[in-house]
Amino acid sequence: MSVIFTVCRKEIIETLRERRTLMGLLLGPLFGPVIFAMLINVMVSRNLTSIEETLSVPMLGAERAPNLVAFLKARGIEEPEGHGVATVEQATGLVGTGEHDVVLAIDEAFDTDFGTERAARVTLIFDRSKSRAGSRIARVRGAIEAYGAQIGALRLVASGANPNLTRPLIVDELDVSTPASRAALMLGVLTYFMLFATLTGGMHLAIDTTAGERERRSLEPLLALPVTRANLILGKMTATVCYMLASLALTLAAFTVVLRQLPLGAIGMSSNFGIATAALAFLLVCPFAPLGAALMTTVASFTKTYREAQTYLTFVLLVPTLPLAFATFLNVEPELNLMWIPSLSQHLLITTLIKDQPLDAGLTALSVASTLAFGLLLGWLAVRLYRREAILG
Amino acid sequence: MIEVEDLRKSFGAVRALDGVSFEAGDGRITGLLGPNGAGKSTCLRILSTVLRPEAGTARIGGIELAAAPLAARRVLGVLPHSSGLYQQLTARENIEYYGRLHGLEESALATRVATLIERLDLKAVADRKAKGFSQGERTKVALARALVHDPQHLLLDEPTNGLDVMATRHLRDWLRELRRQGRCVLLSSHVMQEVEALVDDLVIIAAGRVTLAGTPAELAARFPGSSLEEIFVAAVSGTERSAA
Numbered sequence: 096m097s098v099i100f101t102v103c104r105k106e107i108i109e110t111l112r113e114r115r116t117l118m119g120l121l122l123g124p125l126f127g128p129v130i131f132a133m134l135i136n137v138m139v140s141r142n143l144t145s146i147e148e149t150l151s152v153p154m155l156g157a158e159r160a161p162n163l164v165a166f167l168k169a170r171g172i173e174e175p176e177g178h179g180v181a182t183v184e185q186a187t188g189l190v191g192t193g194e195h196d197v198v199l200a201i202d203e204a205f206d207t208d209f210g211t212e213r214a215a216r217v218t219l220i221f222d223r224s225k226s227r228a229g230s231r232i233a234r235v236r237g238a239i240e241a242y243g244a245q246i247g248a249l250r251l252v253a254s255g256a257n258p259n260l261t262r263p264l265i266v267d268e269l270d271v272s273t274p275a276s277r278a279a280l281m282l283g284v285l286t287y288f289m290l291f292a293t294l295t296g297g298m299h300l301a302i303d304t305t306a307g308e309r310e311r312r313s314l315e316p317l318l319a320l321p322v323t324r325a326n327l328i329l330g331k332m333t334a335t336v337c338y339m340l341a342s343l344a345l346t347l348a349a350f351t352v353v354l355r356q357l358p359l360g361a362i363g364m365s366s367n368f369g370i371a372t373a374a375l376a377f378l379l380v381c382p383f384a385p386l387g388a389a390l391m392t393t394v395a396s397f398t399k400t401y402r403e404a405q406t407y408l409t410f411v412l413l414v415p416t417l418p419l420a421f422a423t424f425l426n427v428e429p430e431l432n433l434m435w436i437p438s439l440s441q442h443l444l445i446t447t448l449i450k451d452q453p454l455d456a457g458l459t460a461l462s463v464a465s466t467l468a469f470g471l472l473l474g475w476l477a478v479r480l481y482r483r484e485a486i487l488g
Numbered sequence: 489m490i491e492v493e494d495l496r497k498s499f500g501a502v503r504a505l506d507g508v509s510f511e512a513g514d515g516r517i518t519g520l521l522g523p524n525g526a527g528k529s530t531c532l533r534i535l536s537t538v539l540r541p542e543a544g545t546a547r548i549g550g551i552e553l554a555a556a557p558l559a560a561r562r563v564l565g566v567l568p569h570s571s572g573l574y575q576q577l578t579a580r581e582n583i584e585y586y587g588r589l590h591g592l593e594e595s596a597l598a599t600r601v602a603t604l605i606e607r608l609d610l611k612a613v614a615d616r617k618a619k620g621f622s623q624g625e626r627t628k629v630a631l632a633r634a635l636v637h638d639p640q641h642l643l644l645d646e647p648t649n650g651l652d653v654m655a656t657r658h659l660r661d662w663l664r665e666l667r668r669q670g671r672c673v674l675l676s677s678h679v680m681q682e683v684e685a686l687v688d689d690l691v692i693i694a695a696g697r698v699t700l701a702g703t704p705a706e707l708a709a710r711f712p713g714s715s716l717e718e719i720f721v722a723a724v725s726g727t728e729r730s731a732a
Binding site for chain 2: 098102105110112313314319323
């Protein structure tokens with residue numbers, strides 16, 4: 096036990112003194128929260144503009160439909176002055192280059208057809224592949240359709256009929272999602288950032304255990320000391336876990352601060368991500384640290400140099416995303432036959448936590464137990480690999 | 489006392505040790521001499537128990553390595569080919585770390601480290617990080633580290649490599665001091681001039697076999713008129729091969 100403690104303490108001190116490594120360890124956990132804040136800000140600003148901002152839409156032949164133009168203007172859709180778009184071909188070109196998101200072309204026969212039994216036509220010119228344009232297209236289309244519906248209803252009234260004749264069905268929507276559960280969709284990404292920060296926190300030491308010591312030529316004299324290799328590697332993995340947990344705690348603290356600053360309410364979300372939630376999330380992800388440490392140490396033990404190990408471990412960072420991608424695609428809920436999968440089980444528990452739903456004690460226990468069991472298995476493998484002669488390189 | 493009997497070890501198709509036997513006595517400095525790739529390092533690695541031989545036995549202080557590697561490591565100090573110090577730790581911390589892993593009590597450790605720092609003249613650099621050390625300073629710290637548990641046996645792999653004249657002289661003085669204390673010192677080298685003034689016994693190996701062994705005086709008597717250098721060259725010629 097004292098050997099494990101001695102090795103662990105030395106690894107922690109040594110890493111603390113490596114300024115560049117330490118900088119990485121401090122910046123890594125902040126990466127997630129910063130990206131997340133940027134993501135939310137973009138979403139919020141896009142949603143807000145589509146509701147409040149005046150939308151400028153060049154219109155061809157506006158003089159043929161003054162009432163429609165006035166109706167659109169009342170809904171914040173205006174023609175920019177001197178846009179110079181004169182033909183449909185021109186409009187197509189300008190939409191293609193992204194100069195305008197939407198152009199409205201009013202048919203040449205609009206004023207003669209309007210008011211007769213023939214339907215008057217307008218054409219919307221847009222590029223659906225530009226994701227930014229999506230909400231604007233919908234807005235213009237919605238406004239024009241509302242104008243059409245209004246005129247139709249007025250005509251029915253004028254001819255003495257009930258306008259509801261043409262509306263045999265009314266769809267009412269009742270969305271039972273709470274602001275917290277809407278947020279969960281977005282905040283689900285959080286789990287990955289947490290697992291990512293946990294893994295990156297231990298990466299340096301996991302590599303150092305084998306490839307690093309070998310490269311610095313300190314492995315051989317170390318192995319000639321009267322301590323078992325199992326104790327050496329357990330000491331190193333303990334230090335790795337310490338750094339991983341510190342990194343996790345740091346990223347959770349940053350998230351707690353960042354999520355408070357974000358205008359989540361503006362996009363119909365709320366966040367219950369306070370200190371209590373963060374602490375609980377820390378406890379739920381904790382069991383993942385030994386597993387990650389053992390996994391990275393095992394992978395690194397096959398490599399010859401620090402650099403080579405870094406390359407392989409970058410792929411290891413992607414491993415926990417696989418179950419998460421699966422979970423996002425299939426929109427799975429916590430259930431017994433999924434909770435034994437490490438990283439997925441943490442994701443499901445944290446999603447539950449963020450949705451403000453109660454955690455199931457049994458499923459939580461299963462997640463903790465299976466993650467620790469996988470960790471033990473990989474830890475055993477890492478010890479076995481450390482005993483090989485090939486470890487000397 | 490280090491006893492080696494018929495050690496054999498291969499790496500793939502390369503036979504690094506092909507039946508090596510020799511003894512290194514207490515109170516003596518034994519030089520393991522051979523060209524690059526002769527098997528010196530493999531032999532020392534087996535003695536420091538980081539490698540296991542395929543056949544043959546090795547005993548350190550009467551302890552059979554295969555049977556009790558941990559017990560053998562307690563009576564053995566190792567100065568590796570390159571110092572292998574931890575760059576971010578100070579000289580003192582490097583020595584203390586090994587002392588703790590040897591299981592020394594903190595009070596005994598502090599006294600021992602202070603003594604070693606004094607004796608090896610490390611006071612000036614004791615609390616500096618190993619990062620900026622010169623080759624000579626690194627070797628001194630590594631030597632102090634190898635001696636921290638007061639081992640009866642000491643293995644040194646090419647200890648004078650990269651040292652300047654003064655540092656080499658100091659190292660020789662310390663090794664003579666260790667001999668005087670009755671310790672068993674085994675060092676490897678590929679340069680005869682470096683060791684002929686120092687060693688009591690010579691073991692010349694080439695291509696994984698011992699080709700010649702004895703005291704310098706014995707060897708000189710067996711090949712009258714030849715220098716030790718010439719004897720060494722004759723003993724290894726024809727067996728030289730590229731480093732494995």
